[in-house]
Each structure stands twice: as C-alpha cells, then as structure tokens.
Amino acid sequence: MNDVDARMDRLRRAARYRYERLVESEIERGSLDPDEVREERRLLRAKDVGQHARALIEEAERRGVFEGNPYHGKPLPSNDGRHDPDWWIRSKIEREQITGIAPPAFALRKEDAELDEHLDALSVERDVRDVLEDFNARVKEARRQLLGGPPVVTPLRDVDAEVVAWRDRREARAASDAAAAAAQAAASDTRPSRWWRRRR
Incomplete structure (x- = not known):
C-alpha cells in the first residue's frame, strides 16, 4: 500500500468514526429513529445490495404494501425496452x-x-x-x-x-x-x- 492509499484509508476510518459518533449523539437527543439507523447500518454492511433490495421488496409484498398498485406485476406502460429516465x-x-x-x-x-x-x-x-x-x-x-x-x-x-x-x-x-x-x-x-x- 503506497502513502496515498494509506492516507486515504486513515481519512476514511476517521470519517466513519466521526459519522458513528454523530449518529449516536443524534439517537441520544431523540432526533433519529434507532430502527432506521439499525436498518441503514444493515444495508451498509450488506455484501450484495441488489439482494438486500430484493429481500426488502419481498418483505413489503408480504405486508401488502403494493396492494392496489396498478402496475404490480405488469410492465410499465409505454416501455419499449429502452432505458428512458424521464x-x-x-x-x-x-x-x-x-x-x-x-x-x-x-x-x-x-x-x-x-x-x-x-x-x-x-x-x-x-x-x-x-x-x-x-x-x-x-x-x-x-x-x-x-x-x-x-x-x-x-x-x-x-x-x-x-x-x-x-x-x-x-x-x-x-x-x-x-x-x-x-x-x-x-x-x-x-x-x-x-x-x-x-x-x-
């Protein structure tokens, strides 16, 4: 590991430490929901974010979050297979x-x-x-x-x-x-x- 990589690694660890201390203080003050913080940490630790997202969607389907959604299980209208962000x-x-x-x-x-x-x-x-x-x-x-x-x-x-x-x-x-x-x-x-x- 060269000097630049070592320095960047130290900066990342310091930023992560400061972020975790900030989160802890916000939880203590009551401005952050501990459950949301726990979920965010679980997502950050997930090795495969796509797999984690699929698991969240399946869980939401079991709870019935998508009931009444007109596009549930159907292709989006006017979608010809090309990517159109708009x-x-x-x-x-x-x-x-x-x-x-x-x-x-x-x-x-x-x-x-x-x-x-x-x-x-x-x-x-x-x-x-x-x-x-x-x-x-x-x-x-x-x-x-x-x-x-x-x-x-x-x-x-x-x-x-x-x-x-x-x-x-x-x-x-x-x-x-x-x-x-x-x-x-x-x-x-x-x-x-x-x-x-x-x-x-």
Whole structure:
C-alpha cells in the first residue's frame, strides 16, 4: 500500500468514526429513529445490495404494501425496452394533459408535431416565416441545455422549404374547396326546383 492509499484509508476510518459518533449523539437527543439507523447500518454492511433490495421488496409484498398498485406485476406502460429516465414525467404529462410546465425537450417535440397545423391556420407568408424563425430560435436556445433536463432532439425547420410546403398545402386546399363547391353547384343545377315541378 503506497502513502496515498494509506492516507486515504486513515481519512476514511476517521470519517466513519466521526459519522458513528454523530449518529449516536443524534439517537441520544431523540432526533433519529434507532430502527432506521439499525436498518441503514444493515444495508451498509450488506455484501450484495441488489439482494438486500430484493429481500426488502419481498418483505413489503408480504405486508401488502403494493396492494392496489396498478402496475404490480405488469410492465410499465409505454416501455419499449429502452432505458428512458424521464418515462414517469412524460407519462404524467400525457395522462393529465399538463401544458406550459414541460421541460423544453418535451414542449418543443409536441409543438413540432403540431406546427404544420398551426402554420396552415395562418394566411400571410410573413407570419409563417416569423413563427418558423421563433421556433428555430427556441430550439437552438434549448439545445444549449442551460436549464438542464432531457436532451433536445427536435430538428430545426428550413424556413424556405416550410414556406413552399405551406403554399402547396394552401393551393391544394383551395383547389379541393373549389372542386367541392363546383360539385355542389352542379348537383343543385341538375335538380329541378319545386315550383317548376308543380307547374309541369
């Protein structure tokens, strides 16, 4: 054992001693529950923490702690086998339809999915460009991860390509509306009116 390891070992033993004295004094003052301290010490001494955790879960199952849990014995919903540390917050947001407080990664992903529909409601190209530029600026800001949270995977939108797609959708809707109006007018012209049928 070299000098650094020996020094670190002495520091660890000193810290453990100070911690145990602190725990004992807190138990004497009544601010710590002796049963909880005993359980914590047992956990720290356990050689296999996973085995200890499984034993605690089995004990809790015998006491009925998990009764009424909708996920007991079932796979978690929306779990496709990949590790997702944010599954619980995402499922809560979807289940309760929470808006306005989601992390930027989730909020931008949802906004990206609904962006075409939002753009189609606009009638001026300048407004479409403004919305797209604002969206791209917020995606760039969120990618800096200044506030933390899950990574932002929402892609930037190409403003010029989106404007062309917006125009194409507008023209297709206008052509469809015109065709529907023409079909309706043709259908109403072929039927004789009631007064004409009565006179004949």
